[in-house]
Amino acid sequence: MQEPTFLILTALAAGPQHGYGIITDAERTSGGATRLQTGTLYMALDRLRSAGLVEPDREEVADGRLRRYYRLTDEGATVLAAETERRRASAAVAAQRLTARLAGGTA
């Protein structure tokens, strides 16, 4: 799973969110490393929607402009959980080896 996709699904895991909200959340989650472009965001949403991982939630009008909220589907939550587990596992391996490397100096 690519980073933008992971960040979008992670943003929606907190609850339904509109496009601008997803961008700001992704920036915060990634510690400012990833600032999603609008084109990238809507291309990912188009793909995630046709894959059934994300669906439109509701529409609101703010400042005379339509805002659409998106939410994670159950399938999307399953996919995000699997990806999170995969990332956790590989991060655990990395952490373990880094610990061993540090300890290697003394042992």
Next chain:
Amino acid sequence: MNAGRTGQPGPQGGDMPGGSAARDPEQAALERRYQRLLRCYPLSHREIHREEMLGVLLATARPGQRTPGLGQTVNLAACGLAIRARRVLSWLAGPWQDALAVVSLITPVLMLIIAALDFAVAVREAVALHQSLPEAVPFWQPGLVPLLGGPAAVMTGWLAVVLLGLTGRARPAAAVASIPLVLALANLLAEVMQLTGAWSGGLPLFLVTTGAGPVVVASLAACSLAFSAGPRRGLAIAGRRRAWLMIAGLSAGFGFPAVVQLANPSAPLAGPALSLLGVVAIAVAVVVTRVRSTAGWRVAVLVAAGLPLDLASIPFAGALAATVVLLLGNLLFALLVWPVAIASWRGRARRASRAG
């Protein structure tokens, strides 16, 4: 499926800055430029997302920004075009993949039947030639080898294609099928060059005897074997009975001239009525087989599109320009089915990976 709208706006659902500020001239100019860029997106996408995308674009713009900037322009254009490409791929992926699988079943068998008829005609011609000789000479002459050997080799090739395909080896079948296809393409090109005067020499005998088959059908056979789920899947989709009906109707249409020539060697092959009969035979086959089949009309389009081109060149044999146009049409169609098949195959792979 989530039941009901459970969600609250996320804790980070901040306000969009700049919504009402769109009234000032700088933002209005920026908005117009964004609107122009959004035309890269397909209409179906724009109708739903134009408003919200504009909102997000303006919300993420810097204060006082007047133009989208190069990076964002490229990003919007690329993403819009990518969504367009995705729509085309997914349109080609489903039913066209089914249609191509059916085509990979029926076209090799069709080519085998046509090749067998051509071989029979060649044998009959050889026998007639032998009988017309005044002296009693043995039938087997070295001169017969190219006349009979060419059609025999083509027939054997298509038999191999059919057998490989039906035993689940679609890719090797495609490789074998590409040999008669290349010969047919070369024969077609040589014919066009000869007709237009680009080349004054005669056609090489091996091309005349091996490349005479309908090039569009040969091309369909090779590309559908290479880029579809293969003949076995085609058989599962079409069903045994419907597959036989398609093959019977199509070979009746395409093989008509050869059958007539076999029955009566002096029959006027150039008669338009004859080609018309062939077209009617194929039309009947198409109408009969498309019933209750979702992929049916696509199979009909793929196979039947090459047919008028192939048969119409007979009545136009006298008119040079028309014949050249028809031959080039044949060539164009034979080449165009490849990108369609490849796009459909890639769309199918993408769809499968997305579902997984």
